[in-house]
Amino acid sequence: MSTDLPSRSDHSHMQADSSDGVTFDEATVERLLQLGISRRRFMSYCAGLASLLALPQSMVPRLAQAATSTTLPSVVYMSFQECTGCLESMVNSFAFSGGTTIENLILNMISLDYQETLMAAAGDQAEERLLSVTDQSDYVLVVDGSIPARWDSGYFISGERSGVARFRDAAKNAALIVAVGTCASFGGLPKADPNPTDALSIGDLMADLGISKPLINISGCPPIPEVITGVILYYLSQGMPTLDSLRRPTVFYGDTVHEDCYRKESFEEGPLAWAFDDANSRKGKCLYMLGCKGPVTHNACSRIRWNQGTSFPMMSGHGCIGCSEPDFWDRPNRRNEKGFYIPIAAGSGHTRGLPCNTCHDDIGGDDD
16 A cells, blocks of 8 residues: 655655645755655645635645745634634544644644643743733634633633633734634534523624624534634635635635535435434435434535545434534524424425525525
């Protein structure tokens, strides 16, 4: 089995080959060699990423240069009311032999100057590091988790400061704020009824505090790893991506999960699955009656898939729970019914009670 790993004999080839417009410097060549990543494999990754980002292949050299630039942008990653799933998603993706991942390389293209889970420092030393970094300017502030709205509630205290105070101080000099995960983007599970902590999304808290900074929401519980790193690389190479009305990058959140789902074929005409283990479910029929939220959930799960492109929830026999949408935990349908296994709407006809624009982009109207 070929692993396509570079040898020292590849050194001059990697450095000199510029047929695709990319010439790597000595330090970059050494880094790729140490990570066990060949030039061909790396450029293939950049080409695939360009495709995911809906960029022309002519942009591949620019993505490659951004990913291997010696100028490392400072990133401050802060966690609030969260489960660490978003960070786990960010650092686990495409694996090469020997345990090296392409995300290791992506993390090497930024200067991750503060992250409580990954950094060695703790206590006063960690707090001093955070204050030192955020006293500078033009860093990217990445946030996961929601934040209790009242600074004096006592629900989130770290380093003797409330979540509101920590975020406010960290956001002051940031050039860009990225809310990673549905908790940060929309409040997520902490905001679910009855919301005892008065949890707020990062965007809502910014509005309350009067903070006017560029904001990108990367929703999902957790977000897809390639979406997180794809957005970061896009920003470094292209600047701000096009965002939807919820401030999510349209390249990943422009379509619904339903649109690329192979079970969609039976959505309009049937037959449908009526139980998770019935014959229709096993034959790949639509999981609409089992509560699948795919038709009203914007994400790239069925296009990019999970676990290195292996599968996605509907492919595994479970309906989409709508985790990348606001209030997914207790979002009611048209009959004010709640639950992951409650159909999103009731009715008859080929749309099964859904608004036309659920399946047809050229027709206006509101989603469920």
